[in-house]
Amino acid sequence: MNIDVIIVIGYFALMLICGFVAMRKLTSTADYLVADRNLPYWVFFPCLSTVILGGGSTFGSASQSFQHGLSGAWITLMFGLGVVTVGLGFAGKLAKLKVFTLSEMLERRYAHGTRYVSAMIAAIYSTLISVVQIVALGTVLKALLGWDLATGIVAGGIVTMAYTLIGGMIAITITDFIQFILMTIGVALLVPAGIDAAGGIAAVQSAVPKEFLTLTNISGSRMLGLFLSLYLGIMIGQDIWQRIFTARNDRVAKFGSISAGIYSIGWGAAMGVCGVLAYVLLPNLDSPQDALPELVLKVMPAGLSGMVLAALMSALMSTVSSTVLAAATLITNDLLKPVLGFDEQRELVVSRWVTAVVSIAVIVLAIFIGDVFVALDTAYSYLSGCLFVPLMAALFWKKATWQGAISSILTSGVIVSFCLAKFGAAAPEPVVYGILSSAMIMGLVSAIVGGPQANDLIEWEKDRVDANA
Numbered sequence: 001m002n003i004d005v006i007i008v009i010g011y012f013a014l015m016l017i018c019g020f021v022a023m024r025k026l027t028s029t030a031d032y033l034v035a036d037r038n039l040p041y042w043v044f045f046p047c048l049s050t051v052i053l054g055g056g057s058t059f060g061s062a063s064q065s066f067q068h069g070l071s072g073a074w075i076t077l078m079f080g081l082g083v084v085t086v087g088l089g090f091a092g093k094l095a096k097l098k099v100f101t102l103s104e105m106l107e108r109r110y111a112h113g114t115r116y117v118s119a120m121i122a123a124i125y126s127t128l129i130s131v132v133q134i135v136a137l138g139t140v141l142k143a144l145l146g147w148d149l150a151t152g153i154v155a156g157g158i159v160t161m162a163y164t165l166i167g168g169m170i171a172i173t174i175t176d177f178i179q180f181i182l183m184t185i186g187v188a189l190l191v192p193a194g195i196d197a198a199g200g201i202a203a204v205q206s207a208v209p210k211e212f213l214t215l216t217n218i219s220g221s222r223m224l225g226l227f228l229s230l231y232l233g234i235m236i237g238q239d240i241w242q243r244i245f246t247a248r249n250d251r252v253a254k255f256g257s258i259s260a261g262i263y264s265i266g267w268g269a270a271m272g273v274c275g276v277l278a279y280v281l282l283p284n285l286d287s288p289q290d291a292l293p294e295l296v297l298k299v300m301p302a303g304l305s306g307m308v309l310a311a312l313m314s315a316l317m318s319t320v321s322s323t324v325l326a327a328a329t330l331i332t333n334d335l336l337k338p339v340l341g342f343d344e345q346r347e348l349v350v351s352r353w354v355t356a357v358v359s360i361a362v363i364v365l366a367i368f369i370g371d372v373f374v375a376l377d378t379a380y381s382y383l384s385g386c387l388f389v390p391l392m393a394a395l396f397w398k399k400a401t402w403q404g405a406i407s408s409i410l411t412s413g414v415i416v417s418f419c420l421a422k423f424g425a426a427a428p429e430p431v432v433y434g435i436l437s438s439a440m441i442m443g444l445v446s447a448i449v450g451g452p453q454a455n456d457l458i459e460w461e462k463d464r465v466d467a468n469a
Contacts, residue, residue: 004144004306011310012159015317018174020166022175039173039246041256046180047173047318048243051241052079052131052234053183053267054319055136056376058312061268063282063324063372065275066285069212072275076268078226080261082234085255090395092250094241095269095411101326101454102391108459110392110452111401117409119334121386122149126327127362128379129239133320134160134213135375136289143293144306153366156313157320161359164321165352173246179314187270190296191302197299207280210226216271225428229380229433235393237383238326239319289372324362330353331362385416385434389442402445402456412438 038049043447057076064072070072099105103122107115134157141152143225163175169390198204211217234240271292278291281298285291332351342350369375385411393400419430 001413003303004309005333007297007303007306008141008144008313011042011190011313011370013428014174014178015159015163018178021174022332029415035087036248037095038248039252040065041252041259043173043177043255044243044247044252045263047176047246047262048083048240048256050180050183050268050315050318051082051239051243051314052264052319052325054371055132055134055316056230057264057267058137058271059139059289059313060132060372060376060452061271062275062278062295064286066278066288066291067275068305069208069276069279070272071215071217073268073272074215074218074223074232074400076347078230078266079234080264082231082260082261083264085231086235086240086244087254087259087261088355091244091253091257092384093395094244095247095250095253096464097245100242100333101246101330102238102387103330104395106405107334107389109457110150110390110400110405111262111456111459112402112406113438114390114402114405114409115338116332117406118387118390119330121382121409121413123327123330123335124324125233125379125383126238126330127358127365128382129237129356130320130323130327130362131366131369131375132372132379133316133323134362135370135372136314137320138308138366139289139372140293140316142296144309149370152268154363155364156317156357157363160317160320161356161363164263164324165355167187167360176318178319179311182307182314183267184309186314187267189302189309190300191270191277193299194274194281194295198277198280199227199267202333204280208276212276212279216288221428222426225431227425227435227451228428229377229431231385232388232435233380239323242326242329243322252353256311290465310335311392314397320362324355324358327358331358374425378420380422381416381425381434382413385431386412386434386438389438392448394441399446399451400442401446401452402416403449403450404442404444407445408442 035309052075057079061076063074064075066072096107097110101119103115103119106118120195126128132155137156138149138152141156142149143146195201195204198207205213236412244257247256274295276290278285282291282294285294290314293309296305296312300308328351330355332347336350337347390405393405415437416430416434419433423429
């Protein structure tokens with residue numbers, strides 16, 4: 001067993017210890033789901049950053065940059081710009097709502113069961129984003145240990161799910177803070193080491209096609225798809241909103257979100273450089289998906305490579321823990337609790353059981369799908385295509401109605417599913433036609449109905465009064 005393997009095993013052990021420490025601090029459902037809504041800026045900002053920077057932002061950007069140059073970084077750049085927009089636009093408003101999920105917010109605004117249909121879509125998104133992270137985590141373990149991908153997925157999935165199940169959002173907050181530090185140090189070591197191994201910046205520039213050094217080596221249709229699915233999608237992701245709900249106040253939510261978005265843009269630039277370096281140093285690489293872990297093993301000495309791989313796994317584990325908990329929260333809070341009516345103590349128990357079931361489903365789906373981009377593109381097609389319009393209308397359009405919201409979600413859900421089957425997950429059509437149909441149905445039905453009834457806005461107006469108090 002070499003030193004790199006020992007370091008990675010030690011890192012896994014540390015994450016499990018954090019879970020057990022957090023378990024002793026849990027006293028309520030709010031602790032488990034949103035860390036009692038009490039995170040200060042210096043904790044909130046790094047924790048939100050780690051949620052954003054998962055498999056798509058890290059391994060996905062590096063993989064795309066290996067194939068297309070710096071333009072592959074647009075995946076992460078869209079995420080970062082989207083979160084900056086959330087901070088500038090409405091993060092503070094979200095922090096004041098005192099809800100657990102985006103579906104609960106929709107129910108307060110629209111009522112009449114909108115939480116049920118939106119929770120199903122959002123839970124599908126969160127589950128598929130978890131799959132993205134677990135596939136990427138399995139890829140790292142495959143490169144480090146020589147395992148097949150399925151074995152790496154199971155091993156990495158079990159460790160991540162264990163500390164999430166045990167400690168909930170408090171455990172995730174502790175581990176995310178540690179993981180943020182490791183991620184930052186790891187990439188700060190990897191980029192200069194890679195440039196040095198390639199012979200310097202001038203040598204890299206001469207070794208790649210000219211278009212690799214631009215941000216325009218990408219088709220217009222693909223750019224449109226990334227904007228509609230990733231930029232708009234990250235703005236309404238349950239994993240992002242649930243982390244925003246942990247902020248101590250609206251100021252922390254606003255400036256922490258802006259800071260996390262800017263950090264993510266810098267991370268995207270670093271992943272773009274790493275992908276280009278892998279193109280130069282690993283010309284015979286079998287799979288672009290392996291570009292980042294193989295680059296680490298190529299340029300870092302023993303011991304340091306284990307540390308950097310642990311840092312990259314941090315990016316994955318922090319996101320998968322948050323997205324698994326997000327899916328479990330949606331199912332427990334928005335689907336089971338309204339029907340079964342259990343009290344808070346029972347809700348905490350149910351939340352853990354649901355987290356366990358979601359975790360197992362994620363591991364199974366990750367083995368079956370086995371590809372980061374299929375899961376990523378499918379997740380954001382459903383999220384942006386079905387929920388962006390009704391969520392933004394809830395926040396910013398007073399005449400939006402529950403009839404329009406439910407109709408738009410159901411209609412766009414059918415259209416997105418049809419387009420995914422016909423055009424594929426990577427095509428822009430699913431999200432384009434999903435958003436267009438959602439907007440048309442929302443506007444048309446709300447106009448026909450004539451605006452919301454006063455009784456439907458009682459809870460929403462009460463929240464606004466409480467938020468401004």
